[in-house]
Structure formats: C-alpha cells, structure tokens
Amino acid sequence: MEGFELIKQGAEAKLYKGIYLGKPTLAKERFVKEYRHESLDSFLTKERMKAESRAIVRCKACGIRTPALYLVDFKRRIIFMEYFEHSITLKDFIESCSSPQVLESISFEVGKMLGAMHESNIMHGDLTSSNILLVNRDDVQKFDDVSELYLVFIDFGLAQFDGSAEDKGVDLYVLERALNSTHSVANKIFPKIIEGYRESYTVGCKEIFSKYEEVRARGRKRTMVG
Amino acid sequence: MNLDLRTNAQLQIKIYRNIKNVKNLKQKLISGELKCCMIKPSLIYDPFQIAVAANKALASAKLITKTIFSEILFNLSVSKHITRSLQTFGIDDNDENILVVTISQNGEDNSESVYSQIDGEEVELSQLKNLSDLDNIKNVYKISEKESLTIPLIDSIVSRIATKDFLSH
Ligand SMILES: Nc1ncnc2c1ncn2[C@@H]1O[C@H](COP(=O)(O)OP(=O)(O)OP(=O)(O)O)[C@@H](O)[C@H]1O
Numbered sequence: 047m048e049g050f051e052l053i054k055q056g057a058e059a060k061l062y063k064g065i066y067l068g069k070p071t072l073a074k075e076r077f078v079k080e081y082r083h084e085s086l087d088s089f090l091t092k093e094r095m096k097a098e099s100r101a102i103v104r105c106k107a108c109g110i111r112t113p114a115l116y117l118v119d120f121k122r123r124i125i126f127m128e129y130f131e132h133s134i135t136l137k138d139f140i141e142s143c144s145s146p147q148v149l150e151s152i153s154f155e156v157g158k159m160l161g162a163m164h165e166s167n168i169m170h171g172d173l174t175s176s177n178i179l180l181v182n183r184d185d186v187q188k189f190d191d192v193s194e195l196y197l198v199f200i201d202f203g204l205a206q207f208d209g210s211a212e213d214k215g216v217d218l219y220v221l222e223r224a225l226n227s228t229h230s231v232a233n234k235i236f237p238k239i240i241e242g243y244r245e246s247y248t249v250g251c252k253e254i255f256s257k258y259e260e261v262r263a264r265g266r267k268r269t270m271v272g
Numbered sequence: 273m274n275l276d277l278r279t280n281a282q283l284q285i286k287i288y289r290n291i292k293n294v295k296n297l298k299q300k301l302i303s304g305e306l307k308c309c310m311i312k313p314s315l316i317y318d319p320f321q322i323a324v325a326a327n328k329a330l331a332s333a334k335l336i337t338k339t340i341f342s343e344i345l346f347n348l349s350v351s352k353h354i355t356r357s358l359q360t361f362g363i364d365d366n367d368e369n370i371l372v373v374t375i376s377q378n379g380e381d382n383s384e385s386v387y388s389q390i391d392g393e394e395v396e397l398s399q400l401k402n403l404s405d406l407d408n409i410k411n412v413y414k415i416s417e418k419e420s421l422t423i424p425l426i427d428s429i430v431s432r433i434a435t436k437d438f439l440s441h
C-alpha cells in the first residue's frame with residue numbers, strides 16, 4: 047500500500063490511512079484466509095464488501111452519516127473511504143466525559159439514529175462504542191462541546207438487511223453487552239439509547255423489544271450456566 | 273490531480289463557456305479523433321465527482337463501454353443502461369458550456385491538442401458552482417430531501433458512483 051500507513055490490524059482486515067484522490071482516506075483491506083478454499087474465500091470477501099458498502103449507502107439515504115465511499119476494489123479486496131481526521135470514538139468520548147447530561151444527550155442521539163437505521167431495515171451487526179465516531183464539524187481536534195460534533199457510524203462489515211424483529215433485537219442486545227463490558231457508566235447510557243430509539247422508530251418496535259427481552263433472557267441463562 | 277498510484281494517471285479538468293463548435297466537437301468525439309471526455313457541467317457538483325468516476329474507470333480491469341472516456345461518463349451515472357448514461361452526462365449539440373476531462377498516463381499528455389480544437393472561452397474551475405443544477409443533480413442521483421438535509425451532497429454522489437456496479441440506486 048504505497049503512500050499509506052498501517053493504523054490497525056484487525057481480525058478481518060488491515061486498516062491503512064493515507065491521501066487518495068487528494069482526500070484523507072481510510073483503506074480497509076480484507077486479508078486472504080488461507081484455511082478457506084480460494085474461490086470460496088474471495089466469494090465471501092466480496093459478499094462482505096458488498097454488504098458493508100450497501101449499509102454505508104443505505105444509511106446515508108435515511109440521513110445517517112457514514113464514511114463516503116471512494117473506490118470498492120474487489121480484486122485488491124480494499125474499500126477506500128473517507129477518513130475522519132478530527133474524530134474520537136464514542137468509547138473514548140464516554141470514558142473522558144464527566145458530565146452526565148452530555149452523556150445522556152449523546153446516548154439519546156445514538157438511539158435515534160439506531161432507530162432510524164432499523165426502521166430502514168439496516169442491521170449494523172457489530173454495534174460497539176468503537177464503531178461510532180464523534181466528528182468535529184470545524185475540522186479541529188476538539189471534542190468538549192457537543193454542539194460542534196456529529197455522529198458517524200462505521201465498520202459495517204457484518205451488516206444485514208433482512209430486517210426481522212429478532213435480528214433487530216439481537217443488534218440491540220449486542221450493543222448492550224458491548225457497553226456493559228466496556229463502560230462503568232453503561233447503565234446510564236443504554237436506557238437513554240433505548241429512549242431515543244423508541245422516539246425515532248415509532249411503528250413496530252414493540253415486537254423488537256419483546257425479542258430483545260427474549261434474547262437477553264437466553265443470554266443471561268447462558269452466562270449463569272456456563 | 274493524481275489518481276490511484278497504480279494507474280499512473282493524472283486527471284485534468286477544464287471548463288469552457290460560450291462554445292461555438294459543439295456539433296463539430298461531438299463528431300470528433302464519436303470518431304475518436306478527440307481523446308477526451310466532454311461532460312455537461314450542469315450535472316457536476318464538484319470536480320471530485322469526476323475524479324471518483326475516472327479513477328474507477330482506470331482502476332478496473334475491464335471496461336464496460338468502448339473507451340476510457342465513455343467509461344467515465346458511464347461511471348458518472350447510476351444507471352446501468354449505457355446509452356442512457358452517455359446521453360445524460362455527455363454533451364448535446366445545443367450545449368454552450370462544457371467540462372473537458374483529459375487523462376495523462378505514464379507521462380504521456382495530449383490535452384493541449386484537445387484544447388486547441390475548442391472554440392470557446394476557458395473559465396476558472398471555480399465557476400462550476402454557477403453552472404451546476406442542484407435539483408437536477410439530486411434527481412439524477414436519486415437523492416431524497418431526507419438524505420440531502422444531513423448528508424453532504426458530494427458524499428452521497430461519490431458513494432453511489434463507487435457502488436453503481438453492484439447496487440441499484
Ligand atoms: N473512517 C474512519 N475515520 C476515522 N477513524 C476511523 C475510520 N474507520 C475506522 N476508524 C478508526 O479505526 C478503528 C477500527 O476501525 P473498524 O472498526 O472499521 O475496524 P475493525 O478492524 O473492524 O476494528 P474492530 O475489530 O475494533 O471493530 C475505529 O474504532 C476508529 O478508531
């Protein structure tokens with residue numbers, strides 16, 4: 047990756063940062079899984095890249111900010127997308143935030159967007175506080191005034207679009223678990239997210255919550271047994 | 273502007289106004305004598321839109337259309353219909369303003385020979401904003417009010433161009 051610097055080596059992909067077509071760019075390269083048959087591996091990789099791009103484009107259609115896509119290269123297994131230079135992950139934001147009111151209002155916003163996403167039948171698939179960014183609108187490295195920030199969802203590699211109430215419930219449960227294991231203030235955040243979710247997802251979210259409760263009960267039982 | 277390093281290519285974009293010989297230019301485009309892409313400025317919001325479409329054309333292993341220049345027009349459109357795409361973004365006999373896109377690759381550059389055939393006045397690229405027709409652009413790219421309220425228009429446009437081959441927009 048000439049002209050790019052490696053910033054992260056994940057389980058599925060390598061992330062590089064650089065300038066592409068004159069813009070700050072993130073290149074997400076999915077690596078070959080040697081243990082898989084070659085043609086199956088490239089088929090599955092292509093499907094994941096399509097799902098990720100589709101989710102990114104469909105989120106925009108319902109007004110949710112996601113990185114802009116610059117090139118989807120199936121042969122090189124790379125998606126070139128917008129890199130947000132002046133951003134912090136929701137995870138770091140939560141950990142450094144000392145105002146309960148600010149945390150509540152951000153959580154409510156996250157919930158509203160999540161509700162809109164689910165209402166459009168986009169399931170993120172890997173909701174965590176590292177997969178949501180807060181970006182400064184004025185291109186400065188400053189994150190203490192919420193009115194200067196906007197939310198961006200990233201990392202849609204596991205997105206799905208079938209839209210059953212069960213899948214949506216699972217999406218919420220995955221987020222709750224991720225927050226619980228990352229943040230001591232999780233019990234202040236998650237209820238606000240649900241509140242925002244209910245506000246934007248008005249029709250049909252009742253069934254989702256009952257699925258969510260079911261999944262949650264199963265999850266609890268599993269952790270009690272195991 | 274430099275495209276993907278692998279393509280070894282650079283893009284030049286110019287705007288001309290009050291063109292007197294559009295008919296003639298169009299014929300030369302069709303015959304292949306003019307090695308460039310001529311685009312309706314009304315459908316271009318930002319030069320970056322062309323960069324993404326041209327980069328996609330140059331980075332792909334095989335072309336869907338006949339030449340790299342028609343491929344840029346095709347990529348600009350979200351339609352999979354070739355003729356319709358070229359008609360929408362390409363120039364008509366009665367266009368007076370045109371965007372001229374040339375590519376130099378591996379150090380080879382013949383843009384001057386293209387410019388010398390245009391009978392019109394070159395204006396600054398920053399003039400583009402006076403020529404783009406936002407409503408028409410949103411219409412062509414199928415961008416709803418809801419989307420354009422919160423998403424920067426250029427993000428919506430380039431993301432559609434980048435995915436046109438496998439998503440339907
Ligand atoms: N477009 C972007 N702009 C700015 N930073 C980004 C962008 N995409 C990713 N990052 C940063 O890189 C981190 C990892 O990105 P991403 O979640 O896409 O990769 P991943 O390999 O799936 O990582 P993980 O396994 O931690 O989820 C993010 O938490 C964020 O800090």
Ligand SMILES: [Mg+2]
Pocket residue numbers: 176177201
């Ligand atoms: Mg991630």
